[in-house]
Amino acid sequence: MTDFNEDKLIEEVTTSDYKYGFTTDIEQEFAPKGLNEDIVRFISAKKEEPEFMLEWRLKAYRHWLTMKDPMWAKVDFPKIDYQDVYYYAAPKKKPQLDSLDEVDPELLDTFKKLGISIDEQKRLTGVAVDIVVDSVSVKTTFQKQLKEMGVIFCPMSEAVKEHPELIKKYLGSVVPTTDNFYAALNSAVFSDGSFCYIPKGVRCPMELSTYFRMNAALTGQFERTLIIADEGSYVSYLEGCTAPMRDENQLHAAVVEIVAHKDAEVKYSTVQNWYPGDKNGKGGVYNFVTKRGLCEGENSKISWTQVETGSAITWKYPSCVLKGDNSIGEFYSVAVTNNYQQADTGSKMTHIGKNTRSRIISKGISAGRSENSYRGLVNITKNAKNSRNFSECDSLLIGDKCGAHTFPYIEIANSSSVVEHEATTSKVSEDILFYCSQRGMDEAQAMELIINGYAKEVLNKLPMEFAVEAQKLLAISLEGSVG
Amino acid sequence: MSLLKVENLQAKIEDNQILKGLNLEVNPGEVHAIMGPNGSGKSTLASVIAGREDYEINGGRILFEGEDITDLEVHERAQKGIFLAFQYPVEIPGVSNANFMKSSVNAIRKARGEEPLSPKDFLARMREKSALVEIDKSFMSRAVNEGFSGGEKKRNEIFQLAMLEPKLALLDETDSGLDIDALKIVSHGVNALRNENNAFVLITHYQRLLNYIVPDFVHVLADGRIVKSGGKELALELEEKGYDWVKDHAVEEQTA
Ligand SMILES: Nc1ncnc2c1ncn2[C@@H]1O[C@H](COP(=O)(O)OP(=O)(O)OP(=O)(O)O)[C@@H](O)[C@H]1O
Ligand SMILES: [Mg+2]
Numbered sequence: 198m199t200d201f202n203e204d205k206l207i208e209e210v211t212t213s214d215y216k217y218g219f220t221t222d223i224e225q226e227f228a229p230k231g232l233n234e235d236i237v238r239f240i241s242a243k244k245e246e247p248e249f250m251l252e253w254r255l256k257a258y259r260h261w262l263t264m265k266d267p268m269w270a271k272v273d274f275p276k277i278d279y280q281d282v283y284y285y286a287a288p289k290k291k292p293q294l295d296s297l298d299e300v301d302p303e304l305l306d307t308f309k310k311l312g313i314s315i316d317e318q319k320r321l322t323g324v325a326v327d328i329v330v331d332s333v334s335v336k337t338t339f340q341k342q343l344k345e346m347g348v349i350f351c352p353m354s355e356a357v358k359e360h361p362e363l364i365k366k367y368l369g370s371v372v373p374t375t376d377n378f379y380a381a382l383n384s385a386v387f388s389d390g391s392f393c394y395i396p397k398g399v400r401c402p403m404e405l406s407t408y409f410r411m412n413a414a415l416t417g418q419f420e421r422t423l424i425i426a427d428e429g430s431y432v433s434y435l436e437g438c439t440a441p442m443r444d445e446n447q448l449h450a451a452v453v454e455i456v457a458h459k460d461a462e463v464k465y466s467t468v469q470n471w472y473p474g475d476k477n478g479k480g481g482v483y484n485f486v487t488k489r490g491l492c493e494g495e496n497s498k499i500s501w502t503q504v505e506t507g508s509a510i511t512w513k514y515p516s517c518v519l520k521g522d523n524s525i526g527e528f529y530s531v532a533v534t535n536n537y538q539q540a541d542t543g544s545k546m547t548h549i550g551k552n553t554r555s556r557i558i559s560k561g562i563s564a565g566r567s568e569n570s571y572r573g574l575v576n577i578t579k580n581a582k583n584s585r586n587f588s589e590c591d592s593l594l595i596g597d598k599c600g601a602h603t604f605p606y607i608e609i610a611n612s613s614s615v616v617e618h619e620a621t622t623s624k625v626s627e628d629i630l631f632y633c634s635q636r637g638m639d640e641a642q643a644m645e646l647i648i649n650g651y652a653k654e655v656l657n658k659l660p661m662e663f664a665v666e667a668q669k670l671l672a673i674s675l676e677g678s679v680g
Numbered sequence: 681m682s683l684l685k686v687e688n689l690q691a692k693i694e695d696n697q698i699l700k701g702l703n704l705e706v707n708p709g710e711v712h713a714i715m716g717p718n719g720s721g722k723s724t725l726a727s728v729i730a731g732r733e734d735y736e737i738n739g740g741r742i743l744f745e746g747e748d749i750t751d752l753e754v755h756e757r758a759q760k761g762i763f764l765a766f767q768y769p770v771e772i773p774g775v776s777n778a779n780f781m782k783s784s785v786n787a788i789r790k791a792r793g794e795e796p797l798s799p800k801d802f803l804a805r806m807r808e809k810s811a812l813v814e815i816d817k818s819f820m821s822r823a824v825n826e827g828f829s830g831g832e833k834k835r836n837e838i839f840q841l842a843m844l845e846p847k848l849a850l851l852d853e854t855d856s857g858l859d860i861d862a863l864k865i866v867s868h869g870v871n872a873l874r875n876e877n878n879a880f881v882l883i884t885h886y887q888r889l890l891n892y893i894v895p896d897f898v899h900v901l902a903d904g905r906i907v908k909s910g911g912k913e914l915a916l917e918l919e920e921k922g923y924d925w926v927k928d929h930a931v932e933e934q935t936a
Contacts, residue, residue, distance in 0.1 A: 623773075627734075632770045632772070634753070634755040635754055637755055638783055639753075646772075651773065653774045
């Protein structure tokens, strides 16, 4: 652990409420409620998109109409009325890139409350940030410096216009528009997100980061992220998110696609902190996300690291398709559920190339009356000779009203590959809590220590600043869950 | 003013009345030993003083430095300077000894309005105190008590005691499970920490410990009460005559 802001850390873990639950009074522009072809056209027009993009969206939309909400996850919620959602909301003043003066002051204030400094402070820590509020990307820092190295890091809406050749080639190449219900919906109405291209042989010198913020009421958020790592390149990418406290459930359906070419490596880290709903299960975000990485070339590597503490419902399986020989896929996850939260999350590793390797470390923490499920699929195809998977799924229970479930699926189609699976379930015992309190720690401090110890293997995979943030988050989201 | 004053303390758990009107007074600078048969309530007394919530206090009170702490929470008592060396220390997976101690030291400092120790000072203190109880530095990065031998766990408790320098230390059978060398090391550590402002309550079954840490008072706890108190010679007498002698004696005294 680091020491530099220990005080702040302790101070923050003693406040238990969702601290990002404020709303900001920014002038918003909405599309009419509901979804039809005109809305899809409206969104595309708002973004001044080229024709091919509109066609792509419409195709996705038409396919979506033929699909049904998936029902197989172990989550329970009333059917969503997709006509009762706004599919586009944007801050009215459209800020200019790299000019803070033109950003709505209310928005700047929001960033401050979120603890994001898009100015000097971040420059010092070397993180380039793209911030998406509701549906629009409002600020991307460091663009110039990155450009000099040939790195493209910009809002998706900008990439569609300025790099259409890359978009045509890669968008939907990992997660096709027809992949699943939410991916199809996202493809039709996605409003923004981040685009990132690392050219051959470039090690991106700083962390690239996107911060998502939902603000407008009854608004769905559908970000689209696309990361392409060309041969021999490296990038570490961070994603964070928050939302205001609202009584109604808010819909969030993002798609993230990653392509890693030969010898390339992509690390994707998420700290997911959407509003989880109140203590009685009212409100909260429905988080239905499709994240998939394609290890296209030989010796490529994609790692997903996620710390999931928010959302009323989480449906999310960051996956890797290991196509290149010797490629590696990793998934490290800590998922916390408390009160009435439900999470069905895990990973899918598809081995296609020879000597491919995957590793799944999943740490579930359930408290309150929550339900936490791990769902994983390891699929080793016939040609994926000498492949290996190691999966470890641990569940930690706090109290006796919550649930933890594990659904591991394993398919092996050749005899030279090996799959190992381990699973444990444990409880935070009264004895451990008594021991910690006897050493002077209050409940929040004790919980923070115990939980961070349990989740250490995953937290260690996060970049430094994120790890500190994640530790705080874990403690905050579990406070009051004991006794 | 006494450091600890236990007045007519009665405590029960699940309908079992364990402490049945117990009195004990400990002044700064003193060492008290509590002996007594298995199941007589010694660990219960230590847990109740530390504030463990499993027990229901149905009579009496506990004063610490004159303040009634009967209703305070466990961590609040710890922050005031009450330390319990556990009879059975627990293991905390994934949490290193160093990290555990850092959280502990800084939580207590914070409660007292002090700044957290700088990493440099913290490490220096760890080094000094681990040397005192002759614990190898490699223990600090290992998970708390995980895979420690029985004796190592006990030594770790005394290391923590040294780190926190509490005003009142309750040692629950810290000597059981220690080999002779370890017993000497632990006793030496405790003696080095003694001063006129702090006090120790040693719960033990063996007179041997008291050769190394010489008590000012020895009490016999039987059936939820202190039935006999005396000087250090009482421990020798007990070793010779057994608890039945005291129990019979106590009954005589009560019925007389
Ligand atoms: N959870 C519980 N439920 C019922 N009885 C309990 C519980 N915990 C302790 N007791 C009982 O309380 C009595 C006192 O136990 P305690 O551990 O205080 O004894 P002790 O004097 O420390 O014994 P020892 O010398 O063996 O350590 C015992 O009879 C024990 O069985
Ligand atoms: Mg005992």
